[in-house]
Amino acid sequence: MTAVEAVEIVDTPDVPIRQPGLFRRAWALPTAKIGTALTAVVVLVAVLGPWLGPVITGYGTTDFAGKPFQHDGIAGTDGIGRDVFTRFLAGGSTLLLYAVLATAIGIVLGAAIGMFAGYSGGRLDSVVMRGNDVLLSLPQLVFALLAIAMIGPQGWLLVTVIGVTHAPRIARVARQATVAVVSNEYIRAAEMYAVPRWRILVGEVLPNITGPLMVELGLRLTYSIGYVASLSFLGLGIQPPSADWGLMINENRIALIVQPWGVLLPVLAIAVLTVGTNLITDSLASAAARKEAR
Amino acid sequence: MSLEVTDLRVSTSDGSPVLHGVSYAIAPGEILALVGESGSGKTTAGLAALGHFRRGLVPVGGAVTVGDTDILALAEPERRALRGRTVAYIPQDPALSLNPSLRIGRQIAEVLEAHGMADDGRVTEVLEEVGLPSDEAYQRRYPHQLSGGQQQRVGIAMAFACRPSVVVLDEPTTGLDVTTQALVLRTIGTLTAEHRVAALYITHDLAVVAQIADRVAVMREGRVVETGTTREVLGHPTHAYTRELLDAVPSLDGVAPAGQAGAPVLAAKDISVSYGDVTVLRDVALTVATGECLMLLGESGSGKTTLSQCLSGLAAHYTGSVELDGVPLPPSTRQRTAAQLRDVQYVFQSPFSSLNPRKTIAQSVELPLTRLTTMDKARRRERVAEMLDRVRLGSALADRLPEQLSGGERQRAAIARALVTTPRVLVCDEVTSALDVSVQATVLDVLNDLRRDLGMAIVFVTHNIALAREIADRIAVLLDGGIAECGPVDDVLSRPSHRYTRELLANTPKL
Numbered sequence: 174m175t176a177v178e179a180v181e182i183v184d185t186p187d188v189p190i191r192q193p194g195l196f197r198r199a200w201a202l203p204t205a206k207i208g209t210a211l212t213a214v215v216v217l218v219a220v221l222g223p224w225l226g227p228v229i230t231g232y233g234t235t236d237f238a239g240k241p242f243q244h245d246g247i248a249g250t251d252g253i254g255r256d257v258f259t260r261f262l263a264g265g266s267t268l269l270l271y272a273v274l275a276t277a278i279g280i281v282l283g284a285a286i287g288m289f290a291g292y293s294g295g296r297l298d299s300v301v302m303r304g305n306d307v308l309l310s311l312p313q314l315v316f317a318l319l320a321i322a323m324i325g326p327q328g329w330l331l332v333t334v335i336g337v338t339h340a341p342r343i344a345r346v347a348r349q350a351t352v353a354v355v356s357n358e359y360i361r362a363a364e365m366y367a368v369p370r371w372r373i374l375v376g377e378v379l380p381n382i383t384g385p386l387m388v389e390l391g392l393r394l395t396y397s398i399g400y401v402a403s404l405s406f407l408g409l410g411i412q413p414p415s416a417d418w419g420l421m422i423n424e425n426r427i428a429l430i431v432q433p434w435g436v437l438l439p440v441l442a443i444a445v446l447t448v449g450t451n452l453i454t455d456s457l458a459s460a461a462a463r464k465e466a467r
Numbered sequence: 468m469s470l471e472v473t474d475l476r477v478s479t480s481d482g483s484p485v486l487h488g489v490s491y492a493i494a495p496g497e498i499l500a501l502v503g504e505s506g507s508g509k510t511t512a513g514l515a516a517l518g519h520f521r522r523g524l525v526p527v528g529g530a531v532t533v534g535d536t537d538i539l540a541l542a543e544p545e546r547r548a549l550r551g552r553t554v555a556y557i558p559q560d561p562a563l564s565l566n567p568s569l570r571i572g573r574q575i576a577e578v579l580e581a582h583g584m585a586d587d588g589r590v591t592e593v594l595e596e597v598g599l600p601s602d603e604a605y606q607r608r609y610p611h612q613l614s615g616g617q618q619q620r621v622g623i624a625m626a627f628a629c630r631p632s633v634v635v636l637d638e639p640t641t642g643l644d645v646t647t648q649a650l651v652l653r654t655i656g657t658l659t660a661e662h663r664v665a666a667l668y669i670t671h672d673l674a675v676v677a678q679i680a681d682r683v684a685v686m687r688e689g690r691v692v693e694t695g696t697t698r699e700v701l702g703h704p705t706h707a708y709t710r711e712l713l714d715a716v717p718s719l720d721g722v723a724p725a726g727q728a729g730a731p732v733l734a735a736k737d738i739s740v741s742y743g744d745v746t747v748l749r750d751v752a753l754t755v756a757t758g759e760c761l762m763l764l765g766e767s768g769s770g771k772t773t774l775s776q777c778l779s780g781l782a783a784h785y786t787g788s789v790e791l792d793g794v795p796l797p798p799s800t801r802q803r804t805a806a807q808l809r810d811v812q813y814v815f816q817s818p819f820s821s822l823n824p825r826k827t828i829a830q831s832v833e834l835p836l837t838r839l840t841t842m843d844k845a846r847r848r849e850r851v852a853e854m855l856d857r858v859r860l861g862s863a864l865a866d867r868l869p870e871q872l873s874g875g876e877r878q879r880a881a882i883a884r885a886l887v888t889t890p891r892v893l894v895c896d897e898v899t900s901a902l903d904v905s906v907q908a909t910v911l912d913v914l915n916d917l918r919r920d921l922g923m924a925i926v927f928v929t930h931n932i933a934l935a936r937e938i939a940d941r942i943a944v945l946l947d948g949g950i951a952e953c954g955p956v957d958d959v960l961s962r963p964s965h966r967y968t969r970e971l972l973a974n975t976p977k978l
Contacts, residue, residue, distance in 0.1 A: 356820075357820040357821075357823075358815040358816070358817060358820045358821035359820065359821050359822055359823040359831070361781060361815065361821075362813075362815065362821055362834070362884070363834070364781070364800060364801075365779065365780065365781060365800050365808070365813055366800075366808065366834055366835050366838040366839060367800050367801055367803070367805075367808060367838060367839075368834070368838060377823055380823070380825035380826075381823070381824065381825055
């Protein structure tokens with residue numbers, strides 16, 4: 174007789190106001206603007222660089238511009254006399270492409286697994302997520318090293334391995350967000366109209382978990398850039414004689430004192446890029462959190 | 468000490484006014500009800516008595532005086548010292564206001580300690596005052612071990628622990644069933660009289676006001692439009708808005724809207740549901756005829772929502788059968804045919820969760836048509852517009868998102884979605900419980916019109932017997948998973964045969 178009725182009273186404002194979208198709210202924060210500016214600079218260099226390099230310096234990425242480790246031209250030469258600035262301009266595009274592709278694979282796969290588990294619930298959810306936990310226990314970089322050592326340093330493998338190892342991490346976040354959405358009555362309504370499961374996931378659930386997914390996207394992109402660069406540095410990613418930032422750091426580190434530009438330029442570019450994507454992610458995360466707190 | 472609020476003006480931080488000079492006064496031992504619908508500013512005006520303003524709101528003029536102190540002139544630390552000791556607050560939801568990890572005796576003692584007062588058996592004393600056991604074992608309970616009504620009484624005990632002069636109650640009985648509500652209201656009445664407390668009761672429920680308040684202030688759009696003794700205001704309202712609010716209060720007197728009951732269309736036979744050892748429904752049988760409205764009355768835990776979900780195919784784990792025109796329906800919506808899905812539709816309880824926040828109203832309303840009919844796009848658009856019109860939502864709202872609509876508008880959109888396939892049976896689960904009284908009246912009106920015009924059968928699930936005459940032809944009372952009583956509205960209301968129904972009727976507040 175003294176039970177509480179499950180009644181929800183929400184004080185609605187007189188004139189309900191349309192909340193600006195996630196990106197607009199994030200853009201209002203200074204971190205988003207700084208992050209976008211930093212990222213844009215590096216992305217511009219990486220995308221336009223391969224065409225601009227020869228125009229500016231007059232050398233191709235494999236041309237010999239002089240003797241090893243000299244201070245000729247804009248940023249000197251590397252260990253076998255190639256122009257460092259040309260190679261710096263050309264060295265970002267592959268890195269960026271691999272990082273973006275790996276992140277995309279991770280997001281699609283992770284969101285699919287997470288939404289499926291979160292929506293199914295019950296035993297299926299437990300089985301999928303415990304399997305996910307097993308994958309989570311493998312360190313990403315070690316797993317990538319193993320795969321590349323076995324099959325060989327190839328672009329598609331690099332992208333796939335990084336993407337696939339992102340997936341369980343993204344799946345956790347996607348599942349958590351899905352569980353919160355699935356408790357809503359509009360999901361029951363869709364079930365009542367016999368909407369197929371996959372269409373409920375894509376049409377009803379996905380648009381409501383974009384906030385956390387965008388945050389994951391930014392975070393995983395940052396990690397991907399780091400992993401691709403690290404693997405190239407270790408000689409397991411992009412192979413010589415290609416110009417690549419990670420590879421350049423490795424090739425030129427022996428002359429760090431004599432001719433620092435060969436290391437400094439790619440290091441700066443990678444640092445600015447990861448800081449930039451991370452700032453964007455931060456702004457998205459706080460914009461998403463503010464929506465929830467409302 | 469008395470509470471006096473004079474010419475209080477509050478604005479949002481960007482300058483648009485929320486309260487336009489609100490004044491009210493409460494003498495010691497008196498209860499003033501602050502009445503109005505959502506957005507009228509009643510909560511803002513009430514919380515001002517605590518010197519508290521919601522984030523984004525700033526007082527721009529006026530005074531809030533308790534005894535001789537102007538609260539608004541005090542700095543925040545001084546206001547904080549006042550709160551709990553001189554001015555106490557009883558919030559809406561007891562479950563949210565108690566700390567779930569502290570024993571209740573400890574929680575009450577904490578209020579005393581915070582204001583530097585010794586216990587001296589005060590905890591035991593206030594627990595007795597609110598009619599709860601005060602022994603050691605009870606004080607060692609955690610909030611989750613209490614029922615909702617007991618939790619709210621603990622909340623009241625905490626508020627009265629420091630013997631405050633002013634108490635602000637923010638809809639403290641919303642969410643309690645009528646029997647518990649009656650008990651809590653009596654407790655509040657006794658305590659305020661006994662301790663000479665000036666009490667401010669914020670509510671939108673005029674029936675509760677009639678029971679508890681000495682005087683009433685009616686608020687609308689940030690102004691007090693009418694004030695006087697409860698008898699005057701409720702008996703002879705002078706302002707048009709007060710009359711409007713009074714008309715919206717469901718009444719158990721008067722005549723039920725006569726429906727043209729035709730042939731039985733939906734029948735439930737021997738429905739039983741159990742989860743493990745817990746039996747939720749036990750051999751429930753009921754029928755509803757075309758053009759008829761059957762009220763399914765029960766408190767939470769009675770199984771009413773489970774039953775309505777069995778009818779509409781949302782809960783598939785039942786035994787027994789649900790028949791449409793004598794043909795058994797498959798238990799799950801995934802097995803029902805499009806025609807069967809079109810014929811039995813369901814309206815969810817909360818308009819705040821039944822519409823996808825990322826879809827426009829038109830997209831949500833169109834969903835059943837896309838899924839269950841072969842209409843082309845143009846025809847669907849046309850049908851959606853027609854349905855929105857029927858539930859009195861303008862076509863301008865069609866392309867808005869749910870967050871741009873008020874609660875009542877959203878619920879009408881949800882009804883439009885259920886009606887868009889012209890169902891023969893509409894199952895409504897607590898569709899008005901999240902809405903203001905005046906909004907509730909509009910929604911009931913819409914449902915009655917539709918029933919008359921379309922000859923639809925309605926199963927109206929509710930915990931509120933006061934709505935019976937407003938909507939229903941017959942009542943089925945559900946108690947502990949079984950039907951305790953079933954019959955025409957007039958019979959059940961005038962000659963209730965079950966003890967539970969009699970109790971409900973006795974405790975339902977009337978104007």
